[in-house]
Amino acid sequence: MTDATDWELVSRVKSGDTDAFAQIVSRYQKPVIHFCQRMLRSRQDAEDIAQECFVRFYRSVDRLEPRAKVSTMLFCIARNLAINHLRDAERRGRGITDSMDAPEAKQIGSTSSLNPAREAHLAELGAMIERGLAAMTPEHREVLLLRELQGFDYDEIAEIAGCPLGTLKSRLARARNALRDFIVANGGNLT
Amino acid sequence: MTNHDEHVLDRLSDYLDGMDAAPDEVCEHLQACSACKKHFQELERIADALEELPEPDVAPAFATGVMNRIAKEPKKTARRIVLFSPRILAMAAGILVLIAVGLIAVRSQVMTPDNTAVSSLNAVTEEMILAELAQRVQLRRADVPEWLVNASSDEEEDPHTALTSEEWLDSVMEMNWFSNMVDDWEAAESSDDSQTDVFDEDDTLDNWTNESVPGEVLL
Numbered sequence: 001m002t003d004a005t006d007w008e009l010v011s012r013v014k015s016g017d018t019d020a021f022a023q024i025v026s027r028y029q030k031p032v033i034h035f036c037q038r039m040l041r042s043r044q045d046a047e048d049i050a051q052e053c054f055v056r057f058y059r060s061v062d063r064l065e066p067r068a069k070v071s072t073m074l075f076c077i078a079r080n081l082a083i084n085h086l087r088d089a090e091r092r093g094r095g096i097t098d099s100m101d102a103p104e105a106k107q108i109g110s111t112s113s114l115n116p117a118r119e120a121h122l123a124e125l126g127a128m129i130e131r132g133l134a135a136m137t138p139e140h141r142e143v144l145l146l147r148e149l150q151g152f153d154y155d156e157i158a159e160i161a162g163c164p165l166g167t168l169k170s171r172l173a174r175a176r177n178a179l180r181d182f183i184v185a186n187g188g189n190l191t
Numbered sequence: 192m193t194n195h196d197e198h199v200l201d202r203l204s205d206y207l208d209g210m211d212a213a214p215d216e217v218c219e220h221l222q223a224c225s226a227c228k229k230h231f232q233e234l235e236r237i238a239d240a241l242e243e244l245p246e247p248d249v250a251p252a253f254a255t256g257v258m259n260r261i262a263k264e265p266k267k268t269a270r271r272i273v274l275f276s277p278r279i280l281a282m283a284a285g286i287l288v289l290i291a292v293g294l295i296a297v298r299s300q301v302m303t304p305d306n307t308a309v310s311s312l313n314a315v316t317e318e319m320i321l322a323e324l325a326q327r328v329q330l331r332r333a334d335v336p337e338w339l340v341n342a343s344s345d346e347e348e349d350p351h352t353a354l355t356s357e358e359w360l361d362s363v364m365e366m367n368w369f370s371n372m373v374d375d376w377e378a379a380e381s382s383d384d385s386q387t388d389v390f391d392e393d394d395t396l397d398n399w400t401n402e403s404v405p406g407e408v409l410l
Contacts, residue, residue, distance in 0.1 A: 016267040018258065025254050033253070034246045047253055054257045058264060125240050147208070148241035154210060173204035180233050190233040 006070035013061050021061075025054055028071060031150055032078050038145050039082040041134055049085055053078040068159065075150065076160045079142055086138050125188060132182035140175035147172060198224065203231050207238060 004012075004023070012020035032053055036046035056077050064073065133141055139161075146157045158168045183190060199220045205211040206218075221228045 014267055018261060021261060022254065022258055025257050029249050029253055029257075030246050033249055037247055038244070043247065046247075051253065051257050051260065055260050055264070058261050062267065122240070122243070125236075126244065129237065129240055129244070144241070148238055149244060154208070169205060169210070172208075173201060176204050176207075176234050176237065177200075179237055180230070183237070184233075190236045 007066045010061055010064060010066075010070060013058070021058060024057075024070065028074050029054075031071075032074055035075065035145055035150060036078055036082050038133060038149065039079075039138065039141060040085060045085060049081045050078065052081055056081075069156070071150075072152070072156050072159060075146065075152070079146075079160050083138055083142070121189065125183070125190075128183050128186060128188040129179065131186070132179040135182055136175060136178055140171060140178060143168060143172045144175040144179065198227050200227060200230055203227070203234055207231070207234055 004020075006024065006027070009020040009024050013024070029050065033046050033050045036049045036053075037043055040046050040049065053074060057074055133144070136144070143157055143161060146152045146160060152160065154165060154168060157172075158165050161168060161171075163171070180190070197220070199206070199217050202211050202217055206214055211217055221231055
């Protein structure tokens with residue numbers, strides 16, 4: 001049962017099987033929350049947006065046809081909700097409050113078997129990347145996260161972000177260079 | 192496309208993802224240009240570090256919260272019909288025209304000296320049409336215009352005072368049930384949009400749906 005494909009689960013959801021929907025939630029809750037959290041810099045907001053994402057997917061499920069991956073659709077909703085949330089916050093003059101826990105932002109390599117010096121270097125780089133991501137525009141941040149964190153290919157990212165392939169490529173290149181420049185400018189070690 | 196003297200900084204992102212159109216050229220340049228090679232290695236390092244960012248732990252309460260909200264949504268067992276699609280509206284208009292023509296024909300062409308017999312025939316025919324109509328659109332009898340109810344049951348009515356098709360359609364459009372249904376639909380639409388979305392998720396998903404009309408009514 002747990003080996004059912006995403007679209008098999010969606011088909012079961014269409015016929016009223018809420019357990020199948022619970023499996024979809026279980027499958028994608030972690031990456032969706034992760035993406036939202038990196039986009040919004042707030043764990044609470046990320047969970048709220050992720051929850052709304054799954055509910056909206058459920059509402060639309062009857063009309064969906066298997067012309068794309070379920071993950072692409074979920075991240076498309078999540079991305080739009082996150083961007084709207086950021087713009088609402090900006091309109092209200094609140095901006096995004098960075099409420100990510102410091103330990104969480106520095107966990108890169110902390111569970112690996114690397115030597116302490118290497119772990120310290122990775123932790124420092126991780127913290128630097130966190131700050132660099134926060135300094136980026138949402139449009140740059142989203143394509144970088146969708147590519148590096150979620151592993152979507154270019155076509156999928158273009159579909160999720162709603163931009164042409166050429167725009168995506170240049171946006172991704174600028175995002176990478178911006179993050180690299182930020183780290184170098186702040187004395188980060190990329191060797 | 193390039194030679195060893197031209198830097199390839201603007202192609203490194205695509206090259207990193209295996210998306211460059213001529214990767215051999217970039218590879219060749221990287222072997223000869225230390226500046227571009229250093230830049231590429233830095234991008235590689237960042238990509239590796241991004242991949243290693245830890246995923247958050249998700250408490251069971253999250254899924255519970257989602258499922259609790261799902262439980263409040265309409266059940267998926269019912270058949271959903273998009274009521275306001277052009278196709279459905281065209282079908283509805285066609286049905287109404289047929290009903291109107293049928294009523295006019297029955298009222299104006301069945302001419303006998305026996306008014307009772309004509310009224311009875313009219314009543315039977317109209318009742319059948321009304322029953323069919325009510326079954327199709329869940330029309331409540333109480334919402335049927337008074338003139339129509341009377342016409343189908345009042346034996347005193349003059350069978351020669353049939354409405355024209357235009358009058359019929361005007362009356363139908365004035366029916367309370369129709370305007371109420373539109374109001375309900377609009378209210379449901381507006382209640383969904385509690386925040387001013389720049390992006391409409393439903394519109395976004397229209398790329399992957401079999402219908403692209405937002406108005407849905409569960410029948």
